[in-house]
Amino acid sequence: MPELPEVETLCRQLKEVVSRNVISELRILDHKLGELKNVAGCTINAPYRTGKGINLPLGNGTVLRLHLRMTGRLLWQADQLPLEMAHIRFVMTFNHGRLALIDPRRFATLTLADDTPPPQAPFDPLEKFSPRRLWDSVRTKRLPIKSFLLDQRAVSGIGNIYACEILHRASLNPQRAVSDVSLVEWQRIAKEAKPILLAAIGCRGTSISDWRDLFGRPGEYQHHLQVYGRAGQPCPRCGGPVTRIKLAGRGTFFCPDCQK
Numbered sequence: 001m002p003e004l005p006e007v008e009t010l011c012r013q014l015k016e017v018v019s020r021n022v023i024s025e026l027r028i029l030d031h032k033l034g035e036l037k038n039v040a041g042c043t044i045n046a047p048y049r050t051g052k053g054i055n056l057p058l059g060n061g062t063v064l065r066l067h068l069r070m071t072g073r074l075l076w077q078a079d080q081l082p083l084e085m086a087h088i089r090f091v092m093t094f095n096h097g098r099l100a101l102i103d104p105r106r107f108a109t110l111t112l113a114d115d116t117p118p119p120q121a122p123f124d125p126l127e128k129f130s131p132r133r134l135w136d137s138v139r140t141k142r143l144p145i146k147s148f149l150l151d152q153r154a155v156s157g158i159g160n161i162y163a164c165e166i167l168h169r170a171s172l173n174p175q176r177a178v179s180d181v182s183l184v185e186w187q188r189i190a191k192e193a194k195p196i197l198l199a200a201i202g203c204r205g206t207s208i209s210d211w212r213d214l215f216g217r218p219g220e221y222q223h224h225l226q227v228y229g230r231a232g233q234p235c236p237r238c239g240g241p242v243t244r245i246k247l248a249g250r251g252t253f254f255c256p257d258c259q260k
Contacts, residue, residue, distance in 0.1 A: 036110065
């Protein structure tokens with residue numbers, strides 16, 4: 001599933017490509033997306049991210065909200081070559097190109113809503129990630145720290161790959177009960193999260209399976225992962241073996257020797 005760095009990569013690329021351009025046509029090719037009216041003829045303002053969601057604000061005061069879910073990705077095509085239609089769920093046409101949603105598992109969602117922010121936005125690691133407020137909010141919770149970081153109602157945008165990497169960099173065992181994480185440890189999480197996510201954005205995300213950016217290029221952050229996908233290999237920090245466990249149904253990678 002595309003996580004914060006992948007979605008932020010798409011939003012930044014979309015800003016360069018579609019901002020201040022008029023939608024000529026939105027063609028829905030999969031009935032599961034529903035019917036979206038009053039979109040053609042609208043100008044797209046600067047796209048922005050909310051958690052793992054892409055927002056395309058329109059000039060009429062509404063916003064197209066796109067969530068890529070498991071396998072969704074966007075592809076920009078500036079030329080007029082025929083699109084390979086397999087797994088394409090919508091095509092948005094402009095006078096200078098086309099934007100297609102490719103989604104083999106058909107889990108992505110596209111909705112039209114008023115362009116108003118949610119009343120209580122969760123913590124976003126790139127914008128507001130207050131260690132003290134996080135510490136205060138989890139004092140009575142017993143779920144594992146990694147599960148808390150993956151909860152989009154609590155922390156916005158972090159997924160499985162980056163949760164493993166952030167906890168490794170902060171030297172915290174992903175199985176630790178979140179109520180046992182001290183304020184100092186939350187400060188470490190906050191300190192390490194942003195540089196990891198920004199570095200991943202700079203690499204256009206992590207391509208382990210089918211992730212591609214807006215122009216069909218794979219990301220490069222997979223070459224910088226410290227623990228994710230490295231079970232049995234030595235920890236880059238202490239040399240101990242990286243271990244893979246299942247935690248809340250998710251493959252979880254960490255170093256038991258230096259993550260306590």
